Amino acid sequence: MARLYDSRKRILVTGGAGFLGSHLIDKLLAQGHDILCADNLFTGTKRNLEHLHNHPRFEFLRHDVTFPLYVEVDEIYNLACPASPVHYQHDPVQTTKTSVHGAINMLGLAKRLKCRIFQASTSEVYGDPSVHPQREDYWGNVNPVGPRSCYDEGKRCAETLFFDYCRQFGLAIKVARIFNTYGPRMHPADGRVVSNFLIQALKGEPITVYGDGSQTRSFCYVDDLVDGIVKVMESPDGFTGPVNLGNPDEFTIRELADRVIAETKSRSKIETRPLPCDDPKQRQPDISLAKSALGWWPKVPLEEGLKETIGYFRALLAAETRAKGE
Ligand code: NAD
Numbered sequence: 147m148a149r150l151y152d153s154r155k156r157i158l159v160t161g162g163a164g165f166l167g168s169h170l171i172d173k174l175l176a177q178g179h180d181i182l183c184a185d186n187l188f189t190g191t192k193r194n195l196e197h198l199h200n201h202p203r204f205e206f207l208r209h210d211v212t213f214p215l216y217v218e219v220d221e222i223y224n225l226a227c228p229a230s231p232v233h234y235q236h237d238p239v240q241t242t243k244t245s246v247h248g249a250i251n252m253l254g255l256a257k258r259l260k261c262r263i264f265q266a267s268t269s270e271v272y273g274d275p276s277v278h279p280q281r282e283d284y285w286g287n288v289n290p291v292g293p294r295s296c297y298d299e300g301k302r303c304a305e306t307l308f309f310d311y312c313r314q315f316g317l318a319i320k321v322a323r324i325f326n327t328y329g330p331r332m333h334p335a336d337g338r339v340v341s342n343f344l345i346q347a348l349k350g351e352p353i354t355v356y357g358d359g360s361q362t363r364s365f366c367y368v369d370d371l372v373d374g375i376v377k378v379m380e381s382p383d384g385f386t387g388p389v390n391l392g393n394p395d396e397f398t399i400r401e402l403a404d405r406v407i408a409e410t411k412s413r414s415k416i417e418t419r420p421l422p423c424d425d426p427k428q429r430q431p432d433i434s435l436a437k438s439a440l441g442w443w444p445k446v447p448l449e450e451g452l453k454e455t456i457g458y459f460r461a462l463l464a465a466e467t468r469a470k471g472e
């Protein structure tokens with residue numbers, strides 16, 4: 147139901163206590179909107195939102211998106227889903243349920259409300275890609291029965307549902323395929339490469355490179371990514387995506403380890419560990435569509451983004467040390 151006396155938008159962000167969701171909420175609040183965050187705190191933390199305690203336009207709802215949700219909002223950003231391989235493989239059945247049932251529930255809500263809905267999809271829909279860089283018209287190379295499949299296939303099925311709701315019910319959908327993103331509020335124990343390497347470097351522990359480190363990733367700073375997400379949501383009627391959002395600057399994992407050691411001035415040494423099953427060998431977004439359709443491209447180079455993220459993890463580790471001393 148539309149509000150009678152207020153032109154501000156009421157926006158639902160699922161997964162808003164997580165890394166990306168909490169930054170997205172900050173941006174939407176700064177734009178003056180009312181935010182409802184729905185999150186079951188599986189991988190997200192209240193710490194990511196504690197600066198919003200008592201904020202008059204922010205509300206937190208502990209809710210699992212695999213169950214229906216009845217609220218009145220004007221827009222939905224669906225981000226709820228564990229994103230790091232360690233987290234999404236912890237309970238793979240729940241990961242698929244979150245992607246698929248979560249999409250069905252949020253799409254059902256959007257259908258009743260006749261509102262726009264954004265889906266946080268992923269570069270993992272391309273699997274271990276045989277086309278490089280990856281464009282949106284590439285259908286991917288995904289193992290349907292491996293340990294990463296719960297996430298990759300869950301997100302692919304969610305995309306199918308979004309496009310079927312669009313074709314069948316005329317729903318205004320917006321689908322973005324997000325490539326590896328990093329920045330403050332990543333969970334220090336989520337096992338992703340940037341958080342792992344930074345924590346290891348700051349603690350003076352070995353930097354764990356999986357395989358020979360020749361596999362590549364392209365790392366986008368969170369502020370750039372969140373700008374892109376909002377641009378996708380605000381794109382003209384009829385623009386559905388899927389659209390790649392990511393930074394095309396590509397690095398080998400070995401190069402990332404060297405950069406982290408240099409930026410933190412750490413004495414950590416690089417150690418190799420076995421390469422996880424089905425680990426994609428290369429990944430780089432082709433962002434021509436985002437540039438032409440949205441006027442979006444990332445601005446923050448890796449060195450700059452790493453500096454911000456290092457500052458965040460330093461403060462986090464210092465707070466942990468103080469808490470242990472008390
Ligand atoms: P995150 O783990 O920090 O955040 C995910 C949030 O979803 C957490 O707060 C978690 O508690 C919540 N959640 C998980 N299952 C839920 C459920 N069943 N019900 C309600 N809440 C639930 O991860 P992130 O990096 O912030 O990723 C956010 C979204 O972006 C995810 O959908 C992810 O697939 C997508 N994405 C992220 C990246 C990246 O590099 N960060 C890349 C591609 C796609």
Ligand code: UDP
Nearest residue numbers: 231337338339340342354355356361399425
């Ligand atoms: N990786 C690594 N050391 C780590 C964590 C990850 O070498 O401590 C590698 C991992 O094998 C992959 C890349 O870094 O090739 C990115 O891993 P991440 O889990 O961050 O994201 P993915 O893109 O694989 O989902």
